[in-house]
Amino acid sequence: MSQPNAASAAAPPPQPPSEPPAPPSAPAGPPPLEGGKLVLATIAVALATFMNVLDTSIANVAIPTISGNLGVSVDEGTWVITVFAAANAVAIPLTGWLTQRIGQVKLFVGAILAFTLASWLCGVAPTLPILLVARVFQGAVAGPLIPLSQAILLGSYPKEKSSTALALWAMTATVGPIAGPALGGWITDSYSWSWIFYINIPVGLFAASVTWMIYRTRESPTRKPPIDVVGLGLLIAWVASLQIMLDKGKDLDWFSSPVISILGLVALISFAFFLVWELTEEHPIVDLRLFKQRNFLGGTIAISVAYGVFFGNLVLLPQWMQEYLNYRSVDAGLVTAPLGIFAIILAPVLGRIMPRSDARVIATLAFVGFAIVFYMRSKYVIEIDTWHLVLPTLLQGIPMALFFVPLTAIILSGQPQHRIPAAAGLSNFVRVFCGAVGTSIAGTAWNNRTILHHARLTEQASVNNPAFTQQIDTTQSLLNMNAQSARALFDFTVNTQAAMMGLNDIFFVSAIIFVLIIPLIWITRPVKGGGGGPDAAGAH
Numbered sequence: 001m002s003q004p005n006a007a008s009a010a011a012p013p014p015q016p017p018s019e020p021p022a023p024p025s026a027p028a029g030p031p032p033l034e035g036g037k038l039v040l041a042t043i044a045v046a047l048a049t050f051m052n053v054l055d056t057s058i059a060n061v062a063i064p065t066i067s068g069n070l071g072v073s074v075d076e077g078t079w080v081i082t083v084f085a086a087a088n089a090v091a092i093p094l095t096g097w098l099t100q101r102i103g104q105v106k107l108f109v110g111a112i113l114a115f116t117l118a119s120w121l122c123g124v125a126p127t128l129p130i131l132l133v134a135r136v137f138q139g140a141v142a143g144p145l146i147p148l149s150q151a152i153l154l155g156s157y158p159k160e161k162s163s164t165a166l167a168l169w170a171m172t173a174t175v176g177p178i179a180g181p182a183l184g185g186w187i188t189d190s191y192s193w194s195w196i197f198y199i200n201i202p203v204g205l206f207a208a209s210v211t212w213m214i215y216r217t218r219e220s221p222t223r224k225p226p227i228d229v230v231g232l233g234l235l236i237a238w239v240a241s242l243q244i245m246l247d248k249g250k251d252l253d254w255f256s257s258p259v260i261s262i263l264g265l266v267a268l269i270s271f272a273f274f275l276v277w278e279l280t281e282e283h284p285i286v287d288l289r290l291f292k293q294r295n296f297l298g299g300t301i302a303i304s305v306a307y308g309v310f311f312g313n314l315v316l317l318p319q320w321m322q323e324y325l326n327y328r329s330v331d332a333g334l335v336t337a338p339l340g341i342f343a344i345i346l347a348p349v350l351g352r353i354m355p356r357s358d359a360r361v362i363a364t365l366a367f368v369g370f371a372i373v374f375y376m377r378s379k380y381v382i383e384i385d386t387w388h389l390v391l392p393t394l395l396q397g398i399p400m401a402l403f404f405v406p407l408t409a410i411i412l413s414g415q416p417q418h419r420i421p422a423a424a425g426l427s428n429f430v431r432v433f434c435g436a437v438g439t440s441i442a443g444t445a446w447n448n449r450t451i452l453h454h455a456r457l458t459e460q461a462s463v464n465n466p467a468f469t470q471q472i473d474t475t476q477s478l479l480n481m482n483a484q485s486a487r488a489l490f491d492f493t494v495n496t497q498a499a500m501m502g503l504n505d506i507f508f509v510s511a512i513i514f515v516l517i518i519p520l521i522w523i524t525r526p527v528k529g530g531g532g533g534p535d536a537a538g539a540h
Contacts, residue, residue, distance in 0.1 A: 030218040033156045037214060041156055042168055044210035045149050048112050050172040051203050052145040055084065055119075055138065058180035058196045061318045061329045062188040069193065070128045074319075075251060078443065081315065083132050084139040085436030086243040090236055091143025093286040093429035096422025097225065098144060099151075104220040104421065108148045109212045114141035116204030123194040146432075147424035150408070152215065154420060160355070163409065167351030170404035171344060179340060185318070185333030228285035234274035235286065239433065241267035246440035250447050286429075287422050295524040299410035300427040302520040306367065306403070307431045308438030309510045313374070315439050316446055320503055321389070324382075324496050335389050342397030350405050359406035359527040366406070367514045367521070369399030374511035378504045382496055406527075413527045442506060449502030457494050 033041055059066070059080050067077030098107050118138035125131035150169055157165040187195045245263035255261050278284040291297045318332035327335070350362070376392040408427075415423045461468050475486040 030155075032158045033214070038156060040210060041214045042153065042165075044207045044214070045152055045156075046168060046172040047203055048108070048145055048207040048211065049149040049169060051112075051115065051200050051207065052142045053172070054180050054183070055142070055197075055200070058184040059084075061185040061322070061333045062193045062196055063319070064322060065188050065329060066131075066193050070131070072128050076128065078315075078439075079128075079132055079247060080135055082243060082247050082436055082439060084135045084142075085432060085439065086239060087136040087139030088142050089139075089243075089429055089433035089436055090239050091140045092147060092432055093235070093426050094232070095144045095147045095425030096287060096419075097228075097285055099148070099220065099421045100223055100225055103222045104148055104152060105212070105215045105218060107144050108152060108215075109208050111141050111144045111148070112204050112208040112211070115145065116201055116208070119197040119200035119204065123197040144425070146428050147421055150412075150424045151420045154412075155218075163354035163405070164348075164351040166405050166408055167347050167354070170350075170401075170408070171347035179337065180333075182330070182333035182337035185329035185331070189328055189330040225283045228278075228281055228283055231274065231278050231281060231285035234270050234277060237270035238267045238274055241270065243436060243440070246437060246444070249440075250444045286426060288426075290419075290423055290426055293414070295410050295413050295527065296415075296423060296427070298520050298522075298524040299407050300430050302363070302367075302517055303404070303407040303411070303427070304430040304434040305517050305520075306370065306407075306514065308434035308441075309513050310370070310438075311435040312438035312442030313377075313506065313510055316442055316503065316506065320499065324499050325384075335386065336393055338390055338394040339397050339400060341394060343400040344397075346398065346401035347405075350401060354405060354409065359409045360521050360524060362402050362406040363410070363521045364518055366399040366402035367518050369402070370396070371511040371514040373399070374507045374514065378508035378511065380500065380504060380507070382500050407521075410521075410524050410527050413525075445509075446499075446502050446506050449505045450498045453501040454494060454498035457498055461490070461494075 032038075063077040063080065064074055066080060067074045070077075095107075102110070115138060118134055118141055121134035122131060122138060125134050150166070153165040153169050154162055183199075184196045187193070187199070241263045245260055245267060248263075249260055252260050255264065275288065278286050278288045291300070314336070318327075318329075318336060321327040321332040321335060322329065354362070373392045373396045376395075380388075411427045412420060412423055472483060472486045472490065475481070475489060476483060479486070479489075481489070
């Protein structure tokens, strides 16, 4: 697999008009790794990926505990999740530019060490503002980890085994968000919420040391492209404005608040200028020209919308179980843990069948599976037992296993080696940002639907309604309580039922969304194998 070399005197190969000029052709790069070195390298790179994606969900079930310990509301506590995702989303698309200046290996190892330091800072944070600053730092330095882990693994395996490399990467990328709630719940209940961050320290040190030991002689060539300061500033402006607007919208009554209106205006204007600037800048901080490729466009939108829906629901489910079903943090996490069973079992199988299959068919089956699972969840009731909570989660592991690999193969298909970090970085940026937006939208939608159902359920709850007063009297008589306690019990029952109905609405809409985005997969051209590399299928 060849590596770009900016110092080479050979003439660059002809490029399609939609592509920026590629670096001159280079002699063959380092050969694929073999034997024990390949196994150890895969484990180290996978652990760095796992550590990153784990932190996107490990705090989910700990939010009530963190909020209580730091003396803030649960709504304020959810910023621990969203500021990480927003900072991560800003940093990810910078991967291609940073790689050119620093090199893949140095950037990857440096990002692991910085992430480890940020995790320690999160654990020792005494107040919410300090914790949020540490999470912003953690999300920012985590940016290069996922796209570079893809690029490094693809460069470590022979071309014919690229699908195996992506399958191994996908296993860690899918298990992280799955294991997060269970691990976070157990740590929070058994020890302290700080340890959900401290556990990254030994993992990060091991991954960084092993990666450097194996890859330090396989560094990619570097050059110093100009810094697109304007593009970077516009990127930060629109991402930060939009994320804050989504997070604070429901608290400030959306656009009736001047703060939300200003944030929305800033996000819109800065995003418009960002698009124009990046498409006309000679050395953009984010290479938006990648979206001119059909496979990159369709694959990126499909995986991003799907991940936004998936992750938004992943945040709501344990929160609902803790608030309304009285599940402990660890129990709520364990209910979501079975999601990883089929994801782990089927990932290596997928690596074997991908080279002989159309990636679009596999991705379509994944979306159909997601739709079925969310439809099953839309039938939840208050009296639901643990098994009926676990069953859809267990089945969801099947589409999870079929999700990342084929769509990643579609996205990276036809990309020459020197463009894989930029392509992986941009697609992961859109995916992670959609995860943050999906979390905010899902939370807001659940709150709004709960309010709506509460209003409908209490329309007849008036002292002037004989049926209502009779019900209150019956409750007093049966449970031997006064009228105030009987009304409080009624209000609690209505709140619980309204929240359940609101969550069912979110699940049902999620199922519909997964069906509606299936056509995005089929606007792409056929891809077989792992994707990536100049001779992969679907290069257009």
